[in-house]
Amino acid sequence: MKDFDLESELKALRVPERGQEFWDAFPQRVLAQLRSAPAPQPVRRMAPPRLAWAAGLALACLAAAFCLWQSRTERAVCYAFLRDERELRRTIQHFPDHVRALMQDEHGLHRLIEDPP
């Protein structure tokens, strides 16, 4: 097959011609269809997909932030317990039989150390 200019060949392609009667009647057919068809019901506008994606993303970010915060809080509590336990062991090691009372409040672990009676 000979080389050819595709564009000019494509442009040369013709569409089958409809008769003049067709074109004369076509607008009337459309208008008749419009008159016969019931008026379109107002469609409830759906949220645009972009907005839905943004809302989904924001929700996912919130969930991730909550999980992160939760795990950090749990980790902080665990660290506090471990630190207190270490302190307790050290205190007992240094003052065997001297620890009379232990108290835990928001400021941490408190010890009451007294000489044995």
Place this chain on the structure above:
Amino acid sequence: MENRTGDPDEALLTQSRNGDPAAFESLIRKHQRMIHSLTYRMTGSLADADDLAQETFLRAYRQLGSYRAVSKFSTWLYRIAINLCLNWRQREKLRVEVHANWAEMQSGAGAWESPPAGSELNGRLHAALLKLPGKQRAAIMLTIYDGLNHAEAAEVLGCSETTVSWRVFVARRKVKGWLTHERF
């Protein structure tokens, strides 16, 4: 309404929006051949082209309220027609496959309903266009047949100019390949 396009159809559009059927009829008369050619080239079937062209104008009328004059009315019509044709292609996939298979078996011209008389190359070109995926065919239709530049075609197709250029490039390469290497 803001009109940035200097659309020659603006007056008729305003009258149509105000419920003047004669104005909308004038709009149809003005654009019917262009839309019908597009739907025929997209479908390869005169009957389907008639229905889709009619549906294009019905949709346009029903959506006149949502038309914003940031693009020309003709561009907006193109967009409606192209979307209808692409949806039609999806719905009629099976039928199109049958047509395409037939096109492969036949000498091309027979694959189109009431094809225009022409050379053997014409028939093969028709068949090759029919084989293209819908979006690539739409890009070819708009840029080659309707003379839209890639930016205008991108506006109609709702994609970037680069995507249009790529689709046109791929479509041309495919058509050339089919015409050069394949026997229809």
